[in-house]
């Protein structure tokens with residue numbers, strides 16, 4: 535049962551007969567009928583706590599936990615012995631039992647209750663899972679709001695960069711991972727999709743060993759190093775079969791877009807399969823806003839095919855934003871050794887500029903560094919320090935410049 539606090543320090547009674555806490559932060563316009571008080575009659579502390587909980591955001595859905603219906607009940611009762619102290623029990627219903635982020639959410643709820651300024655509150659958090667019906671309603675509501683592919687709606691501001699290469703092994707996935715990590719470290723809300731469905735690399739490069747949470751058929755991207763990620767490589771056996779409804783693999787991208795709750799990222803990167811294949815056409819059809827970034831190494835065998843991967847823009851309405859040359863040189867005793875030759879990136883830039891009729895600049899020339907491979911393979915993009923900040927290395931500086939030039943460059 536909920537009790538109205540008796541202390542004037544905890545609450546003041548308004549002329550309308552409703553009890554309001556005397557904190558300047560209270561939302562006096564809040565409809566108190568929505569406050570799930572245990573006895574249906576919310577008291578001042580319960581109203582104030584509900585308001586404070588409306589600021590707690592579910593990390594996966596990016597919505598307030600009160601909007602999501604996750605607060606099932608709040609009960610504030612005076613403490614048995616301590617004066618001006620209340621026990622506050624918050625009944626939280628998570629979307630899925632054993633949700634990996636439950637600790638984050640409950641810690642935030644604890645903080646919101648314990649830091650209440652007008653009385654001493656002792657938090658008690660009771661965690662359970664939503665009923666199937668409630669969850670189904672919530673997912674239906676979220677799906678209705680989001681509708682299909684969220685990146686093609688009018689007014690969507692997400693910049694989408696498809697990272698392509700002609701040849702495999704030139705470092706396209708490594709560039710995607712480091713660029714995504716750089717965007718996230720610079721403060722952009724960043725998402726990345728492994729569109730390389732047979733040769734997926736992003737889970738390894740980001741050290742992801744967990745599966746995305748499946749909310750009644752809507753998937754939550756896995757967040758690693760600040761980047762929202764989705765890859766076929768995150769699914770094992772039977773789950774993989776569920777994700778790939780039917781044999782039409784080309785639908786994979788559409789499914790990643792429409793079946794995953796992305797929120798509203800500033801940047802979406804797609805790690806494309808090597809080659810000039812169907813996926814590029816599929817991206818152009820599904821994401822008409824996508825811009826292509828072509829990765830090559832300096833050697834002609836890579837750059838010739840890289841040009842072809844950029845020429846897909848002649849067939850579909852897609853802009854090639856620029857070229858990145860990877861493994862350009864190896865620095866040894868202050869000397870730059872051009873192990874894979876010279877000029878591949880520049881050649882791709884010139885040929886695409888000529889063929890497409892607009893400037894396709896060479897955006898970066900990245901070094902070959904064994905350390906980069908070692909760090910990438912350890913599950914941390916090499917641009918980041920172990921604590922997740924941008925490293926103070928020339929390599930991280932080059933990626934920062936690359937990220938900024940991509941964002942500065944108007945579509």
Ligand SMILES: Nc1ncnc2c1ncn2[C@@H]1O[C@H](COP(=O)(O)OP(=O)(O)OP(=O)(O)O)[C@@H](O)[C@H]1O
Pocket residue numbers: 699701702703704705706707708709730733735807808860861900901902903904905906907908910911
């Ligand atoms: N600049 C670099 N210096 C050192 N190693 C690199 C560099 N870029 C990439 N690598 C390493 O080269 C290998 C191939 O890179 P990556 O997997 O990113 O290539 P890819 O183009 O995506 O290939 P595929 O499409 O076949 O998966 C990886 O082991 C990666 O760590």
